[in-house]
Structures are given as structure tokens and as C-alpha cells.
Amino acid sequence: DGGITQSPKYLFRKEGQNVTLSCEQNLNHDAMYWYRQDPGQGLRLIYYSQIVNDFQKGDIAEGYSVSREKKESFPLTVTSAQKNPTAFYLCASSIFPLTSGVNSEQFFGPGTRLTVL
Amino acid sequence: DAKTTQPNSMESNEEEPVHLPCNHSTISGTDYIHWYRQLPSQGPEYVIHGLTSNVNNRMASLAIAEDRKSSTLILHRATLRDAAVYYCILRVAGNQFYFGTGTSLTVIP
Numbered sequence: 001d002g003g004i005t006q007s008p009k010y011l012f013r014k015e016g017q018n019v020t021l022s023c024e025q026n027l028n029h030d031a032m033y034w035y036r037q038d039p040g041q042g043l044r045l046i047y048y049s050q051i052v053n054d055f056q057k058g059d060i061a062e063g064y065s066v067s068r069e070k071k072e073s074f075p076l077t078v079t080s081a082q083k084n085p086t087a088f089y090l091c092a093s094s095i096f097p098l099t100s101g102v103n104s105e106q107f108f109g110p111g112t113r114l115t116v117l
Numbered sequence: 118d119a120k121t122t123q124p125n126s127m128e129s130n131e132e133e134p135v136h137l138p139c140n141h142s143t144i145s146g147t148d149y150i151h152w153y154r155q156l157p158s159q160g161p162e163y164v165i166h167g168l169t170s171n172v173n174n175r176m177a178s179l180a181i182a183e184d185r186k187s188s189t190l191i192l193h194r195a196t197l198r199d200a201a202v203y204y205c206i207l208r209v210a211g212n213q214f215y216f217g218t219g220t221s222l223t224v225i226p
Contacts, residue, residue: 090160107163
């Protein structure tokens with residue numbers, strides 16, 4: 001049963017702490033993405049990765065970091081430098097990288113809701 | 118980023134068809150029209166996409182105006198499980214997806 005998993009579903013963090021959100025996919029997709037969603041808003045792209053060991057900043061990368069050591073995994077670290085980290089975080093993947101020129105859909109995980117106390 | 122305009126909210130009765138409009142007057146020739154939907158506290162789900170011709174799949178139909186400046190997502194028989202936020206997105210292959218605020222669909226039993 002292929003798909004994308006994110007853990008944990010809910011996460012609480014104290015101010016000043018770094019926290020890492022997990023994203024795993026078994027779809028054999030090349031590209032993976034992290035989005036942030038605030039209440040009543042659309043999704044904003046934080047980082048994306050088109051292949052292993054490569055990643056690019058999205059529109060709101062400040063205060064976040066990522067790694068892509070394995071094709072299946074794309075963890076996101078929310079650092080203490082992120083001024084307003086409370087949000088719903090969504091991971092996605094697509095079979096082809098953005099630069100392939102192929103118009104492929106994105107598959108999303110269930111999300112992690114991060115709350116900073 | 119390519120712009121789309123959608124109504125903030127719509128209502129439909131259960132078992133009736135729903136037509137969700139989207140305006141994209143600045144669309145260019147290579148922009149694909151994508152629709153995703155998001156149920157509460159879940160990730161978005163792909164619904165359908167098209168370029169010029171109308172498209173049908175098991176979930177919905179996409180009707181694209183001849184000048185491509187607007188499109189309509191058609192749910193043929195709304196169910197309670199179709200209550201979600203529907204996003205209309207323009208995308209050039211190779212570029213990011215830009216999600217706006219979408220249309221919140223309420224289905225009335």
C-alpha cells in the first residue's frame with residue numbers, strides 16, 4: 001500500500017527549540033516537497049528536492065532546513081530562527097522532478113500540526 | 118505566480134451536481150489547469166487537470182472555456198464526503214504549484 005507518511009501528527013515545541021518533522025514515501029518518486037499552511041490560507045512552499053542529495057529553497061525557506069540522504073525520506077527541521085512556526089506542515093511527492101517538464105500531480109501526506117508553546 | 122480567482126464558499130445539496138468556477142484570465146498557452154481538494158486537517162488530494170480539452174475521470178469533470186480564461190470543476194452528484202476546500206491552480210510544467218485560498222464547498226444533507 002504505497003503512500004506518504006508524516007510523523008508525528010501533532011507536535012508541541014517550546015520556544016527556542018529545534019524540531020524535526022518526518023516525511024517518508026514508498027512511491028519511488030524522485031521529487032519531494034514541504035509546504036506550510038496557516039489557518040484559512042493556501043499552501044506555501046518551504047523547500048523541495050528533485051533528486052537525492054539535492055534540494056532547493058521555496059518561497060519561505062528562512063528558519064527551516066532539510067536533507068535528502070535517501071530517496072524515500074525528506075525530513076524538515078524547524079529551527080529556533082523561524083519566528084512564527086505554529087502551522088500545519090504538509091509533505092508531498094511527485095514522480096517526476098519539477099525540471100523534467102512533465103506535468104505530473106503531487107501526492108500529499110496527512111500533515112503534521114506544529115504548535116509552539 | 119499565475120493567478121486564479123475562485124469564490125470563497127459555495128453550498129450544494131446532496132445528490133445534486135456542483136459546478137465550481139475558476140477564473141484565470143492571465144493564463145498562458147503552456148499553463149495546465151489543476152484542481153486539488155483538501156478535507157479538514159488532511160493533505161490536498163489531486164482531482165483532475167487539463168490543458169485545452171474537457172477532461173473526465175472517476176472523481177469529476179473539468180470543463181475549460183474555449184479561450185481558456187476560465188474553467189469549471191463539475192462534481193456530478195455531490196456527497197457529504199465531497200465537502201472540502203477546492204483549489205484551482207495554474208501550472209507550467211517545471212514550475213511550482215501555487216495554492217490560493219480555494220473554494221470551501223459545503224454539502225447539505
